[in-house]
Amino acid sequence: MSEFKLQPLKKSKKGRGPVFTDTGPLTKRIVKQVESYLPIILARFQAGQDFEKVVREIASHAGVEPDMVAKYVQAVIKAGAPSPLL
Template identity: 75%
Template sequence: MADFKLPPLKKAKKGQAPKFSDSGPLTKSMVKQVESYLPIILTRLKAGQDFEKIARDIATHAGVQPDQVAKYVQAVIKTGASA
């Protein structure tokens, strides 16, 4: 999974709206809601699709916020890179 490097979520610059609002830390229930979508997420990333659009699409299906999808994917990448 080291092939999928994503930048960390950044705070918005003054005067700009953030791409994703921060809805807090991931919980076990949020992870369970998103984890079944991981193959779809990785396939779409590998195909070069926009990560923001992927996160928004998956969030709609999983019943979570887009930033939670982004945090989950970043956690998976971090875990994969350290393994």
């Protein structure tokens, strides 16, 4: 599998989350593209990996924008899905 190259990430200000461009609402199509990556996302978060890095890498593999992956993760957490992060 080829390695994905991403642009360098801009450092966010201390105490602030990553800044992504808002590309619109989370749709059913996007949820279908991202939902299979949820176990990988949660495992990487549990291992202490950086949120922004994980979101950007998963987005490139899923073929969606990074903000959509972030919105999906937020929706899963908000819905109260059992997660080792909580």
